[in-house]
Amino acid sequence: MRARTMIAAMSAAAIIMPACVQAVAHAGVAAPTTSAPPDSQFQKVTLNDHPGEPIDLAVLPDNRVLHTTRRGEVWLHDPKTGLNTLAATLDVYQHDEEGLQSIALSPGFGKGSKKDDWVYLYYSPPLDTPVDDPATPDVNEGDAPITGTPADFAPFKGLIRLSRFRFTGATIDLRTEQRIMDVPVDRGICCHVGGDIVFDAAGNLYLSTGDDTNPFSSDGFTPIDERPDRNPAFDAQRSSGNTNDLRGKILRIKPRDSGGGYSIPKGNLFRPGTKDTRPEIYAMGLRNPFRIELNRRTGELYVGDYSPDQQQANPSRGPAGTGKWTVVRKAGNYGWPYCATARLPYVDYDFATGASGATFNCAAPVNESPRNTGLRELPPVTQPDVWYSYGPSPEFPELGTGGIGPMGGPAYDIGKADTRGRDSVAWPRYYDGVPLFYEWTRDYVKAMHRDGRIESVLPSIVFDNPMDMEFGPDGALYVLEYGDGYFSENPDAQLARIDYIGRTGNHSPIPVATASATAGLAPLTVAFSSTGTSDPDGDRLSYAWDFDADGRVDSRSPSGSYTYRQNGLYNATLKVTDPRGRSAATSVRVVVGNAAPVVELVRPAGGDQFSFGDVVEFEVRVTDDQPVDCAAVTVDYILGHDDHGHPQTTARGCTGSIQTTEPSGHDPETDNLTGVFVATYTDPGTGGLPPLTSSTQVVLQPTR
Numbered sequence: 001m002r003a004r005t006m007i008a009a010m011s012a013a014a015i016i017m018p019a020c021v022q023a024v025a026h027a028g029v030a031a032p033t034t035s036a037p038p039d040s041q042f043q044k045v046t047l048n049d050h051p052g053e054p055i056d057l058a059v060l061p062d063n064r065v066l067h068t069t070r071r072g073e074v075w076l077h078d079p080k081t082g083l084n085t086l087a088a089t090l091d092v093y094q095h096d097e098e099g100l101q102s103i104a105l106s107p108g109f110g111k112g113s114k115k116d117d118w119v120y121l122y123y124s125p126p127l128d129t130p131v132d133d134p135a136t137p138d139v140n141e142g143d144a145p146i147t148g149t150p151a152d153f154a155p156f157k158g159l160i161r162l163s164r165f166r167f168t169g170a171t172i173d174l175r176t177e178q179r180i181m182d183v184p185v186d187r188g189i190c191c192h193v194g195g196d197i198v199f200d201a202a203g204n205l206y207l208s209t210g211d212d213t214n215p216f217s218s219d220g221f222t223p224i225d226e227r228p229d230r231n232p233a234f235d236a237q238r239s240s241g242n243t244n245d246l247r248g249k250i251l252r253i254k255p256r257d258s259g260g261g262y263s264i265p266k267g268n269l270f271r272p273g274t275k276d277t278r279p280e281i282y283a284m285g286l287r288n289p290f291r292i293e294l295n296r297r298t299g300e301l302y303v304g305d306y307s308p309d310q311q312q313a314n315p316s317r318g319p320a321g322t323g324k325w326t327v328v329r330k331a332g333n334y335g336w337p338y339c340a341t342a343r344l345p346y347v348d349y350d351f352a353t354g355a356s357g358a359t360f361n362c363a364a365p366v367n368e369s370p371r372n373t374g375l376r377e378l379p380p381v382t383q384p385d386v387w388y389s390y391g392p393s394p395e396f397p398e399l400g401t402g403g404i405g406p407m408g409g410p411a412y413d414i415g416k417a418d419t420r421g422r423d424s425v426a427w428p429r430y431y432d433g434v435p436l437f438y439e440w441t442r443d444y445v446k447a448m449h450r451d452g453r454i455e456s457v458l459p460s461i462v463f464d465n466p467m468d469m470e471f472g473p474d475g476a477l478y479v480l481e482y483g484d485g486y487f488s489e490n491p492d493a494q495l496a497r498i499d500y501i502g503r504t505g506n507h508s509p510i511p512v513a514t515a516s517a518t519a520g521l522a523p524l525t526v527a528f529s530s531t532g533t534s535d536p537d538g539d540r541l542s543y544a545w546d547f548d549a550d551g552r553v554d555s556r557s558p559s560g561s562y563t564y565r566q567n568g569l570y571n572a573t574l575k576v577t578d579p580r581g582r583s584a585a586t587s588v589r590v591v592v593g594n595a596a597p598v599v600e601l602v603r604p605a606g607g608d609q610f611s612f613g614d615v616v617e618f619e620v621r622v623t624d625d626q627p628v629d630c631a632a633v634t635v636d637y638i639l640g641h642d643d644h645g646h647p648q649t650t651a652r653g654c655t656g657s658i659q660t661t662e663p664s665g666h667d668p669e670t671d672n673l674t675g676v677f678v679a680t681y682t683d684p685g686t687g688g689l690p691p692l693t694s695s696t697q698v699v700l701q702p703t704r
Contacts, residue, residue, distance in 0.1 A: 082585020
């Protein structure tokens with residue numbers, strides 16, 4: 001039955017294997033005429049090692065970098081000074097995975113005859129969505145009900161907004177917002193609400209959207225729970241499989257030149273006016289296309305789509321979790337939630353009775369969910385270029401084994417890179433036109449060559465949970481790393497740049513900055529030192545200190561002293577430069593007039609045991625130099641799986657309780673599961689100081 005279905009799907013689903021990666025026997029691929037430059041000809045340079053919880057980045061035409069945090073911050077890195085400054089802070093809704101997501105520059109940003117200054121952001125406005133009330137510690141009003149009536153679910157109907165804002169040179173003016181599109185979502189319940197923004201050469205905007213569906217009650221298979229009293233968030237047929245819904249898609253629109261809004265370009269999946277469809281849809285049937293990139297030279301769209309967590313196939317339910325990377329050249333359906341790929345269908349499972357039905361037909365999928373508002377008969381499923389599960393891949397053994405976190409990376413365009421000068425950091429021609437694929441859970445980057453080869457990229461350089469990457473105008477690769485941890489600023493999180501130094505072998509210096517004090521009352525005198533700063537080439541270095549982060553050099557000595565006479569938060573920055581102009585910077589945060597709060601989780605404690613489904617009581621102790629407002633304390637519960645996690649709920653208050661979830665499809669006896677609790681507090685600031693935030697986390701072990 002399954003074999004016949006697979007054969008039918010392969011013959012009828014218009015499977016196209018693009019030239020960049022082909023499903024061929026790798027032994028038959030001709031050897032490359034050149035080899036990749038050795039890792040020693042590249043250097044990783046840290047740009048911001050305090051990036052918050054990093055989400056997305058965009059490199060400006062002058063090689064400054066904007067990057068977002070989920071809590072609503074947009075940071076700006078300036079390579080000329082080494083300073084990292086806040087460009088904007090948005091007020092965002094933050095239950096489970098929502099917050100500030102993607103950032104992108106308008107195609108005409110800062111260049112050409114259509115020069116503009118628009119920055120696009122995809123974010124969750126707070127609206128009037130319920131949040132937890134600290135006054136009721138035994139009830140979390142911010143959690144949407146699991147079962148109920150449409151009236152019970154209605155307060156949690158929300159949206160994620162795509163807007164553009166003017167960039168004013170060093171900040172984003174939030175007052176200039178022009179709304180482009182709203183994507184409706186179901187709030188108060190996990191998961192998959194991220195998105196990414198890219199533009200093609202014609203100025204069309206592509207927005208990826210997740211399926212907005214809870215995967216934790218589907219045994220790691222497809223979430224198609226049609227029970228009438230069930231929260232709609234358990235049925236991905238209402239979103240990814242729905243031709244009349246914007247979720248679980250890649251949307252393709254043309255933003256209007258002024259005033260916001262958009263028009264529909266030709267070539268999308270459904271023509272405007274087609275009944276029960278949305279004309280914005282370019283690709284549908286996607287689960288969580290968290291990262292996409294577009295090659296403007298070829299028009300190819302590179303898409304990474306995340307996988308369910310089931311590690312073993314089940315004939316009664318369907319295939320094991322399958323991650324995908326594909327090149328999209330035309331509109332199509334990629335199958336979710338009916339097919340993992342065109343060759344791997346799921347089984348129609350009745351969540352009310354527990355009975356398995358027929359295998360879905362990937363050549364002609366049908367959406368019979370009562371929550372479907374779109375077409376019943378869907379387009380055939382298109383096979384991705386690359387697919388893999390947790391174990392070794394027979395087709396693509398180069399991908400190794402481990403978790404599944406596929407990311408669509410950029411293709412290098414040497415024609416747009418600044419290769420002038422003997423100290424250019426632009427990547428070599430070897431990578432020209434080659435799309436990169438990176439794996440968030442496996443900490444690697446692969447080059448997807450057009451002759452079918454899948455090659456490791458810089459395997460000796462650390463890519464610690466790479467969250468986003470983009471080639472800059474200088475031809476270097478900019479990387480945002482999440483680090484190891486859960487939904488906060490992790491110790492290894494950073495914004496970095498990877499330079500090619502093979503033309504001259506000249507490295508950037510490695511700066512180190514320390515301070516005699518990092519907090520105190522004004523006037524505060526602080527001694528600074530650069531001890532430990534080095535240069536891999538042994539070059540003599542020049543120093544530039546900006547103690548008060550105003551963009552002006554305060555000292556050119558290796559060490560110095562500065563007296564802070566005004567309250568404030570200062571990132572004292574040291575920039576060091578070698579004789580040929582290569583530079584790098586680091587900073588020390590000095591808080592004058594306000595102390596950062598100290599947050600402790602008294603209960604639960606790290607290493608405590610619990611059972612999934614337990615109610616876990618928490619107690620948070622906050623110590624601060626200002627009165628502590630318990631209403632500003634948040635506690636996130638996160639289901640930890642291997643080295644990543646899925647936030648389940650957010651509670652508020654210094655004390656309370658959290659109902660943990662039972663993750664079906666996972667076996668606590670064998671799977672690496674944990675319960676992670678993250679407590680965060682932001683003080684109100686004082687004397688004109690910005691608020692200061694601190695957090696802590698504990699990891700609980702499930703009973704086995």
